[in-house]
Amino acid sequence: MAAIWINQIVQGVLLGGLYAMFAMGLSLSIGVMQFVNIAHGDLIVLVSFLLLTLTSGLGLPPLLAAAITLPIAFVGGFLLQRLLLQRVLGKGVLPIILVTFGLSIIIQNGLLSAYGADTRKVAGGAIETATIPIGGGVNIGVLPFIIFLSAIVLIFALDRLLYHTRLGARIRAVSDDVATANLIGLKSARIYAVAMGVVGATIAISAAFMSVWTNFDPSSGPSRLLVAFEAVVLGGLGSLWGTLVGGVALGVAQAIGAQFDAAWQILAGHILFLVIFVIRPQGLFPRN
Amino acid sequence: MNASGTWLIAIGRLALILGAGVLAAAPFLFAPAQLQILTQFLSLLVIAIMWNLLAGYADIVSIGQHAFVGIGAYAFFAFAALAGVNPYLSLLLGGVTAFVFAVPIMLVIFRLRAAYLAVGSWVVAETLMLGAGKLSAFGGGSGVSVPISVVKAFGAQAAARYATIYWLAFALAALALVSTYLLMRSKVGIGLTAMRDNEEGAGSVGVNLIALRVLCFLWTAPFLGIAGGVITLQKLRVAPPASFSITDWTVYVIFIVVIGGIGSFEGPIIGAIVFFLIREYLAEIGLWHFILLGVLSIAVILVEPRGLWGLARRFVSDDLIPASFRPPRQPVMSARIASENAEAS
Numbered sequence: 001m002a003a004i005w006i007n008q009i010v011q012g013v014l015l016g017g018l019y020a021m022f023a024m025g026l027s028l029s030i031g032v033m034q035f036v037n038i039a040h041g042d043l044i045v046l047v048s049f050l051l052l053t054l055t056s057g058l059g060l061p062p063l064l065a066a067a068i069t070l071p072i073a074f075v076g077g078f079l080l081q082r083l084l085l086q087r088v089l090g091k092g093v094l095p096i097i098l099v100t101f102g103l104s105i106i107i108q109n110g111l112l113s114a115y116g117a118d119t120r121k122v123a124g125g126a127i128e129t130a131t132i133p134i135g136g137g138v139n140i141g142v143l144p145f146i147i148f149l150s151a152i153v154l155i156f157a158l159d160r161l162l163y164h165t166r167l168g169a170r171i172r173a174v175s176d177d178v179a180t181a182n183l184i185g186l187k188s189a190r191i192y193a194v195a196m197g198v199v200g201a202t203i204a205i206s207a208a209f210m211s212v213w214t215n216f217d218p219s220s221g222p223s224r225l226l227v228a229f230e231a232v233v234l235g236g237l238g239s240l241w242g243t244l245v246g247g248v249a250l251g252v253a254q255a256i257g258a259q260f261d262a263a264w265q266i267l268a269g270h271i272l273f274l275v276i277f278v279i280r281p282q283g284l285f286p287r288n
Numbered sequence: 289m290n291a292s293g294t295w296l297i298a299i300g301r302l303a304l305i306l307g308a309g310v311l312a313a314a315p316f317l318f319a320p321a322q323l324q325i326l327t328q329f330l331s332l333l334v335i336a337i338m339w340n341l342l343a344g345y346a347d348i349v350s351i352g353q354h355a356f357v358g359i360g361a362y363a364f365f366a367f368a369a370l371a372g373v374n375p376y377l378s379l380l381l382g383g384v385t386a387f388v389f390a391v392p393i394m395l396v397i398f399r400l401r402a403a404y405l406a407v408g409s410w411v412v413a414e415t416l417m418l419g420a421g422k423l424s425a426f427g428g429g430s431g432v433s434v435p436i437s438v439v440k441a442f443g444a445q446a447a448a449r450y451a452t453i454y455w456l457a458f459a460l461a462a463l464a465l466v467s468t469y470l471l472m473r474s475k476v477g478i479g480l481t482a483m484r485d486n487e488e489g490a491g492s493v494g495v496n497l498i499a500l501r502v503l504c505f506l507w508t509a510p511f512l513g514i515a516g517g518v519i520t521l522q523k524l525r526v527a528p529p530a531s532f533s534i535t536d537w538t539v540y541v542i543f544i545v546v547i548g549g550i551g552s553f554e555g556p557i558i559g560a561i562v563f564f565l566i567r568e569y570l571a572e573i574g575l576w577h578f579i580l581l582g583v584l585s586i587a588v589i590l591v592e593p594r595g596l597w598g599l600a601r602r603f604v605s606d607d608l609i610p611a612s613f614r615p616p617r618q619p620v621m622s623a624r625i626a627s628e629n630a631e632a633s
Contacts, residue, residue: 035403038351087590093402095589097349098546102589105539106582113575222534226414229407233400263421263429270415274396277408281399 003137005259010140012255016248017148018209022224023231023243024155025202028162031175031238033081033089033192035096039104040203040228042221046107047073047207049115049218051122062124066208070201077200081193089192090178104221111218124212147209151247154205155240161198162240171195223266230273236283245284249276293605300608304557311458315451323450327522329564330457334464334515335537336544336556338508341468343542344551345480346504347402347487351538352409355393355416356386356509358532360516362420365526368438370425375441379456379517386513387506389416394505410534417532431527439524453521460518464511472553472611476503481612484551512537546585549595553611558596 026040037043047069054065084103088095130142162168174181174188182188210216210224230250235242250269257268276284310317314326335357342348363385367378393412400408421429442456443449471477479500482490491497520526540563548559563581570577592599601607 030403036407038406084586091593093406094343094347094349094550095593097403097406098542098589099586101351101542102546102582102586106579106586109575109578109582113579222410225407226411229404230411233404233408237404263418267415267418267422270411270418273411274415277399278396 005256006136006138008255008259009252010138011144012252013248014141014144014148014251015255016244016251017144017151018206018213019227019231019247019250020151020244021147021154021202021206021209021247022228023235023247024151024158024240025199025206026225026228027232027235027238027240027243028158028195028202029199030232033085033096033196034175035093035100036229038097038100038225039107039221041223041225042104042107043200043203044207044210044224045216045218045221046111047204048122048211048216049111049120051208051211052115052120055122062122062208062212065122066204069208070204073200073204073207074197075200077203078193078197080200081196082189085196086189086192104225108218108221115218117217117219119215119217120211121215122211128212143213147213150205150209151244154202155244158198158202159240167191167194227269230269234273234276234283236286238287239283239285242283242285293603296604297606297608300604304608314458315454320447320450323454324522325564325568327450327454327457327518329560330454330461331515331519331522332536332540332544332563333556333560334457334461334511335541336548336560337464337468338511339538339541340545340550340552340556341480341504342508344545344555345484346501347483348501348505349402349406350397350409351406351534351542352397352411352413353508353512353541354532354534354537355409355413356390356512357516357519357537358413358417358420358528359386359389360513361520361526361531362423362426362516363513364517364520365426365432365434368441369435375438379514382517383510383514386509386516390506390509394502398501398505413532413534413538417528420532421528426526429528431525431530434520434524434526439521442521453518456521457518460511460514468507469553469609469611471507476500477612480504540581543581543585545595547581547588547595549597550593552594552597552601552607553609554597554607555595562596 022041022044026037029035029037029040050069050072051062051065054060054068055062060068084099085096088099124143127143127146131139132142132145133139160168162172170181170186170191171194173184174186174191178188181191227247227250231243231246234246234249235244249272253272254265254269257264257266311326311330314323318326335353339350339353342350342353360382364378364382367373367381368375373381393409397405397408397412420426426432439449442452472480479490479495482493482495483497483500487497516531520531523530544559544563545556546559547562548557549555566577566581570580573580588595594601
């Protein structure tokens with residue numbers, strides 16, 4: 001009995017790694033551009049479908065497909081910011097929310113008409129079912145474990161990028177005060193676009209892992225957005241390591257909820273979020 | 289004010305009055321199928337007016353207002369079908385219930401700043417929808433039909449029932465329009481208009497931004513709740529994904545308001561008409577109508593953020609419905625300045 005619960009909680013922790021990946025891209029885009037990209041989840045699902053086409057349509061191995069989508073997603077993020085989002089930046093939150101909202105609906109229905117409503121998954125090969133027994137009847141899936149480690153590496157890399165590189169300093173400068181940044185000669189539009197390109201890269205990486213580990217369909221985007229948003233807020237806005245803690249908290253809550261009843265899985269995550277948010281609106285690790 | 293602009297205003301107001309006249313006589317003019325479409329139109333119009341009040345004026349960009357429609361639907365079912373309360377009274381109690389839920393929901397989501405409030409309100413709506421799926425008295429996740437006895441209370445025959453439901457939707461829409469109009473004409477409306485135009489400025493001249501936000505949020509809840517009951521009478525069923533439908537009560541509503549013109553009294557009305565025209569005539573393009581609406585709303589925000597009405601307003605010299613206060617007209621000012629100049633010299 002205890003082993004079942006421990007198994008569920010371990011699963012939840014590992015699921016939290018995936019949620020943290022969704023969340024760190026969102027966190028970066030919020031921190032840099034001061035808005036919540038409503039289409040964040042839909043972009044993850046869009047890249048997942050791209051991976052599906054590359055693997056099952058063209059027969060490429062999953063790793064190669066992921067390697068191909070990474071630069072595509074970077075350029076996609078860059079262009080999305082440069083050509084669309086930049087035009088509505090600095091005009092208040094309403095236009096940016098409405099534009100990304102419209103984008104979200106376009107992506108969902110575009111995917112629906114291109115791929116149909118079926119639930120999909122990218123075949124990852126033998127790694128999907130491989131497990132490591134850690135004693136006492138508890139098993140860790142190899143793939144979830146790799147995803148969790150990747151999340152940690154990714155957060156570390158993003159943290160280094162933002163706080164220990166020239167590019168990171170520029171991104172933080174334009175996000176703190178765009179007028180002053182422009183005044184000292186920073187090309188803010190370009191820096192925003194590069195930051196969104198980095199967000200695109202995190203989207204590609206999370207999509208690669210998500211599409212192999214979980215099922216998805218064209219309407220999966222909003223649930224990914226909500227869980228990413230919850231992880232960001234729970235962790236404390238702007239805190240990258242906080243998103244990992246937030247993601248793990250949500251993953252564990254969902255895993256425990258699912259143990260009672262499959263239908264409780266998602267609800268348990270939302271309830272945990274609302275309870276912690278009411279008690280601690282600034283999140284667990286608020287920056288500054 | 290040029291002559292053509294004045295004419296356009298007159299034509300626009302005439303069209304509005306004619307439209308209202310047709311709607312007021314609709315049960316005598318139209319077949320049940322058309323009447324049902326008009327009922328949907330009026331229900332959606334109510335929700336659009338309320339979303340516009342929040343997003344267009346009070347700076348509360350919510351993506352979770354469908355929660356109140358769902359709460360109203362479930363409350364109507366609870367009172368009318370489970371508790372046996374008079375069905376008409378149950379509709380009103382649906383509005384009261386939505387209001388009661390609005391208070392704690394507001395306390396939670398108002399802790400989030402504007403950009404986060406949108407997704408925060410969505411989380412709350414999602415939680416309530418999933419929670420509604422756990423209520424076994426309401427059929428759990430698959431929902432339950434409204435009992436025949438409750439349905440018959442609105443008319444024994446189908447035709448009479450459609451007319452009754454239409455009148456309910458008509459009364460609700462009229463009440464929503466007139467009361468929101470009066471709200472906009474009151475002192476509150478001045479504050480809201482100031483807030484729409486410049487939030488910081490409004491705050492610095494003494495507009496109580498928080499009080500206005502609270503008022504607007506609580507104002508919309510009962511209307512959405514009653515609309516939920518009226519919608520349930522059309523669908524004859526409560527079910528979590530249908531009663532709390534984000535597509536029907538939030539996505540469409542946002543498109544309606546954005547395309548029609550956010551932050552204007554005319555916007556939701558124009559948007560709802562355009563939306564129903566697109567829906568009726570482009571139904572065969574299926575999913576593409578969503579994509580069309582999405583592209584159209586993004587284009588509107590990029591080209592003319594005040595929507596179709598904002599575009600029309602470039603050629604038309606006045607509001608169709610004078611809901612917002614304006615400073616005294618130019619001639620008055622220049623006349624006074626002229627007289628002051630005359631005195632000075």
